[in-house]
Amino acid sequence: MDELKFVALDGEDLAIVSAHLQDAVLKVSDVIYRPQEKRLVLALNRFDWESAQADRPEYRRRRAALRFERVLSCKCRNVQQRGKDAVLNLLAVEFTPTDTPSGAVTLTFSGDSALRVEVECLEAELADLGPVWTTACCPMHLDAEPSTPPAATLSR
Template sequence: MTLLKLLALDEEDLQVVSSHLQDAVVRVGDMVFLPSQKRFVAIVNRFDWESATGKDTKNYKRRRTGLRFDRVLSAKHKELRPEKPDRVLSLLAIQFEAGEAPSGTVTLTFSGGVIIQLEVECVEAELRDLGPSWVTRNKPDHPGDAAADTESSGASGA
């Protein structure tokens, strides 16, 4: 079992973290901003895209993963509904918009129009797998995936 651990110290690193967390699911109650520590943390169930080969559902896995942002000055949200801690969201992307270097805004975009914006002194994030994976029957689906699958299967048959 290989556990993933990534550090992000700039926008390019954060794009790598974002790609590994695409389609991670998270409960609203499993995310918290800790202002006294200048930290935002979340525990997510990330989809293991590296092992999701072909249509064999035995290769579809999820894994508990911690996500931490340090040097966070403030956190704002839109449509989060903190009063519903059991609400499950799907993480679509993490992006960084630079301000006065090295500061800026980290935006976490979720399904359902939910957005969390973190004002940061600089990019300092960590993704860390917390344990073994488990099999899931469902692979996240995106518009256009079927066309891509058809094209790639046609190309492999040539």
């Protein structure tokens, strides 16, 4: 499979990015906020949903980066900045417009943790960084069978 690279400039674009990042894991230390540069970067290990849904399913993770530009602020809920080795499990990334084109991006993690990123306008990029490795299982959620992002969002 080719490496992913997406640019998100609106809520629909970000929904596709969110589908590819469902069940990605990262450490708190992998969240880098640069207020002077108006940038937020997250280094993640994303679950490769496309390979898991292939004719011969293969469970893999890929190293990826999610970058937001034009960031005005970044606030966290239930994320301890001193707990750098704490692992966060990303569930969804959503954009809520406020005063167009500005808005808020919410990154929701398991355990009632979240990041709220206020942006001048939505300008995000998801890019695979190269390393790929197999994993023994497919992520599952208590209220469902193995997690499956909507098929329509997995097209390129």
